[in-house]
Amino acid sequence: MxxxxxxxxxxxxxxxxxxxxxxxxxxxxxxxxxxxxxxxxxxxxxxxxxxxxxxxxxxxxxxxxxxxxxxxxxxxxxxxxxxxxxxxxxxxxxxxxxxxxxxxxxxxxxxxxxxxxxxxxxxxxxxxxxxxxxxxxxxxxxxxxxxxxxxxxxxxxxxxxxxxxxxxKHEFTQFKWIKVGGRRADAISKVSFLGAVHIDGDQVLDFRIAFGAVYKTVIRNREIEKEYKNISVQELKNKHDEIIEKYDACILPIDDQRSNKEYRKKVALNMLSDFIINL
Ligand SMILES: Cc1cc2nc3c(=O)[nH]c(=O)nc-3n(C[C@H](O)[C@H](O)[C@H](O)COP(=O)(O)OP(=O)(O)OC[C@H]3O[C@@H](n4cnc5c(N)ncnc54)[C@H](O)[C@@H]3O)c2cc1C
Structure with a gap:
């Protein structure tokens, strides 16, 4: 019992x-x-x-x-x-x-x-x-x-x-959270994105990216992040395509009742792209 x-x-x-x-x-x-x-x-x-x-x-x-x-x-x-x-x-x-x-x-x-x-x-x-x-x-x-x-x-x-x-404790000068669900409230994420940076002058001191619902666990890759710290914002933006390519290789979503893997991957990479472009 x-x-x-x-x-x-x-x-x-x-x-x-x-x-x-x-x-x-x-x-x-x-x-x-x-x-x-x-x-x-x-x-x-x-x-x-x-x-x-x-x-x-x-x-x-x-x-x-x-x-x-x-x-x-x-x-x-x-x-x-x-x-x-x-x-x-x-x-x-x-x-x-x-x-x-x-x-x-x-x-x-x-x-x-x-x-x-x-x-x-x-x-x-x-x-x-x-x-x-x-x-x-x-x-x-x-x-x-x-x-x-x-x-x-x-x-x-x-x-x-x-x-x-x-x-x-942490210090970010800019961050972006985007949750994509079936409706505005009470929805389980189909895909989610969080990006955060600390920019001082034109230098990117910290660069962090995390994705939800596009892999077995949340994705955060410190090796990729490390390559884009301590460079200028313009240098980071110039590496946009390279960054997208690197995360493309990490994102391995599944199909389920909420969404399919093609949609999840495309939306995840679009959110990352917007984040970089808008720094
Ligand atoms: C209508 C609805 C909407 C929801 N919307 C969202 C949403 O938008 N986003 C989202 O992420 N989730 C959502 N959820 C899921 C849920 O609300 C969250 O996952 C919530 O954070 C679970 O917390 P809880 O305290 O209720 O966990 P519980 O249901 O009490 O426990 C969940 C698990 O954690 C274990 N556990 C709990 N506390 C401890 C502890 N201290 N130590 C060890 N193990 C522990 C339990 O044994 C169990 O395995 C939603 C659920 C409902 C019903």
């Missing part, structure tokens, strides 16, 4: 996770859909369930010297309205789901769900986010691109919980 627990503290939650296998529920906005059954019957869970959304210890947004720490049970809506949330992350969250869903949905749920179309993953990759995992016996910091290893696959162990998400 499925066991359901509602720990009162983080310690209690870690003890439960150590003792046996539980599925953690944060906002439940992914899980309740995944486990839905027929109309008017409760969702069908085959695993034990640990409810975590009420854990106050995991609801925080704190600044440290080098990072912003976001507690894993902080709702997306809280993040959207908090003064310390990076602007780049706010823009992405603003286009996720609807206010009702955002009131309970969390970044941690979006991360652990590991969908290639998970919108918040795109800025988290671009911002070099570190995921802090906690279990009864260990504490691990893992960069998001090492935590997510494929569609719906992560390296989170059964006895671990995402405690918080650490976002290093």
């Amino acid at each position: 499925v066991k359901q627990v509602i720990p009162k503290t983080l310690d209690e939650a870690l003890n439960y996770l150590y003792d046996r296998s539980y599925q953690i529920i944060a906002g439940g906005t992914d899980l309740m859909v995944q486990k839905r059954s027929t109309a008017e019957t409760p969702p069908l869970f085959s695993n034990n369930i640990l409810y975590a959304f009420h854990l106050e210890e995991l609801k925080f947004i704190k600044r440290s010297e080098h990072c912003l720490h976001i507690g894993s049970m902080t709702s997306l809506e809280t993040l959207l309205h908090h003064e310390d949330t990076p602007k780049i992350l706010k823009e992405v969250i603003y286009e996720m789901a609807s206010p009702a869903i955002r009131n309970v949905a969390t970044l941690a749920g979006n991360i652990a769900n590991a969908s290639p179309a998970g919108d918040s993953l795109v800025p988290l990759y671009l911002l070099d986010a570190q995921i802090i995992l906690l279990s009864k016996n260990q504490f691990r910091h893992i960069p998001i691109e090492k935590l997510i290893i494929g569609p719906r696959k992560t390296v989170i162990l059964k006895d671990e919980i995402i405690k918080d998400i650490a976002i290093p």
